[in-house]
Amino acid sequence: MLSEQQHMEQSEKKLVVLGAGESGVGAAVLAKQKGYDVFVSDSGLIAEDYKQQLIDLNIEFEEGSHTEGRVLNADIIVKSPGIPQKAAIVKKVREKGIEVLSEIEFAARYTLAKLICITGSNGKSTTATLTWFILQKAGLNVGLAGNIGKSFALQVANESFDYYVLEISSFMLDDMTQLKADFAVLLNITPDHLDRYDYKMENYVESKFKIIQNQREDDFFIYDIDDEEILNGLRKYKSKATYIPFSQQKILSEGAFLDENSTIIIKVTNQPTFAMSINELALQGKHNVYNNMASGIVAKVLELRNESIRESMGEYQNIAHRLEHVAQIAGINFINDSKATNVNSVWYALESMPANVVLIMGGVDKGNDYNILKDLIHSKVSAIVCIGKDNARIHEAFDDETDVIVNTSSMKEAVTLAYHLAKKGDTVLLSPACASFDLFKNYEDRGDQFKAAVREL
Known part of the structure; x- marks a missing residue:
């Protein structure tokens, strides 16, 4: 915990949050509460609910790029775990000797x-x-x-x-x-x-x-x-x-x-x-x-x-829609991870899986950078079943990483196809990396439809 003196000193400090996901926005809220001069910068698009939280608290933010001068003027940087150390902006921050923290720290x-x-x-x-x-x-x-x-x-x-x-x-x-x-x-x-x-x-x-x-x-x-x-x-x-x-x-x-x-x-x-x-x-x-x-x-x-x-x-029961075990049918495990609405969440889901995964993914792509998934897709995923209205970027990202990528237009079709692509001992994982609003009301509806389709097999 910080002393009163440290609290007074920090009120003049400029804190920049890199990445406006769950951890980044949380860090911004806490920093604002503790008196920092807070600015949030995300190279991608910020989800509407996170954007609204920042607006409600009058926290300045930018999306779609990093304004280098503003970022490099920070006293402290809180970096999203999803941003690699090799990212250009992170390298520049470190070269300048600015303190870089995780949200947890x-x-x-x-x-x-x-x-x-x-x-x-x-x-x-x-x-x-x-x-x-x-x-x-x-x-x-x-x-x-x-x-x-x-x-x-x-x-x-x-x-x-x-x-x-x-x-x-x-x-x-x-x-x-x-x-x-x-x-x-x-x-x-x-x-x-x-x-x-x-x-x-x-x-x-x-x-x-x-x-x-x-x-x-x-x-x-x-x-x-x-x-x-x-x-x-x-x-x-x-x-x-x-x-x-x-x-x-x-x-x-x-x-x-x-x-x-x-x-x-x-x-x-x-x-x-x-x-x-x-x-x-x-x-x-x-x-x-x-x-x-x-x-x-x-x-x-x-x-x-x-x-x-x-x-x-x-x-104990696993939380709904987050790596939720739905059923085992013909030796195939079906896992509902509908809550994975971004690439980082899919990364965490795949890292916890054994090999031989048939991955159901897709939906409203918010400008995802799929690069961090490539190694895991290559080593663990035998097939990708796309669900969503536009899956071009998934094909583009993973055509060279897995043998099979197919498109479907409903959850029932996706689950049936995944079931036929999987073998005994495999895992069918719904972990979309995308928002759900093209075909579903929300991620809960998407997960519920997945569970219903599995039970109909």
């Missing part, structure tokens, strides 16, 4: 809440939401933010939570220097999306391990001891925190492990041992056992009752 300066920071290549959204659900059901005053829900900065501006569960991507970690995680959770590290890291795995691993930087003796580091990249990273990156591992391969004296491959056991110092059959978990699958272990350790360290944790793990 900026917001953390203005809250005394405990921060439960969750990262990993896969399972972040599920583990963050599950952790929030367990804590909230147990009666804790807890918010959910990061790459999920309303932005952390907006919640810090408008709410007063005692805890925040934050889903943190490597992109966010790249712009963090001072943030301290009271709980740092590292789920896994797999060699995906390395285009942002000069195609060097060690750079990506370094980014993920920034989750433990600045931790102190009274903090906790919760990690998957079965993950080879994490084990390698542990030799290089150190935290002063208490280390608590989880494993499906080893019996541990402290942490979470499987007893006879069927029961999750969680042992935390000075707390009653927790035990729950994996068959009783609401979220099934090997990867979800890991996710439940990580969430369970957080809950045990916070001294929540075993009955409460067990109840929450047994009845």
Whole structure:
């Protein structure tokens, strides 16, 4: 938290937010509240609801380009995680020595809440939401933010939570220097999306391990001891925190492990041992056992009752339209991610998926830059089924990255075609990257139509 003196000093400071999505607009709202001279700049078009928020608060903004002189005149830059470090404007900002922060780091300066920071290549959204659900059901005053829900900065501006569960991507970690995680959770590290890291795995691993930087003796580091990249990273990156591992391969004296491959056991110092059959978990699958272990350790360290944790793990349901598991038909999983109305959201959805995805995408394109998706499309997507009135830019972006790209004119047609393109073990993922207003009322209507079409197969 900042002192009164620092508050007075910042009132004259110029703060520029690069990117006017959920995190950027949230950062702008908080900065305005804290007395900064705020300007928002987005090289693309700003969604109407975000634009209206800025207008209502009399926050200056521009869209369609960055006015270089205005940006480079800033004292502080809050950068959207979706903007690469190699972007021309970011390079110029760094050359000038202007302080660059992520929205998460900026917001953390203005809250005394405990921060439960969750990262990993896969399972972040599920583990963050599950952790929030367990804590909230147990009666804790807890918010959910990061790459999920309303932005952390907006919640810090408008709410007063005692805890925040934050889903943190490597992109966010790249712009963090001072943030301290009271709980740092590292789920896994797999060699995906390395285009942002000069195609060097060690750079990506370094980014993920920034989750433990600045931790102190009274903090906790919760990690998957079965993950080879994490084990390698542990030799290089150190935290002063208490280390608590989880494993499906080893019996541990402290942490979470499987007893006879069927029961999750969680042992935390000075707390009653927790035990729950994996068959009783609401979220099934090997990867979800890991996710439940990580969430369970957080809950045990916070001294929540075993009955409460067990109840929450047994009845948890993924949030609607955000990586929502709809059904498994003929061995094919159908996932509804209709809430993914921009490219970044699709990136996060694809990074959490196993390989062999049939991707349903398209709609009202707001000038999307599809470049950040190319590597993931190439490595994970076997076919793209376009839904929307104009799919030319999707074809243009991904013709060389996947074998099949087809157009459809209704959700029912898209789901039926995706079903025929998929094989047993594949995933059909609705993650549109676009607004829904050409064929649907909103993203909820689009997701509901997807679920209805799946159930009719």
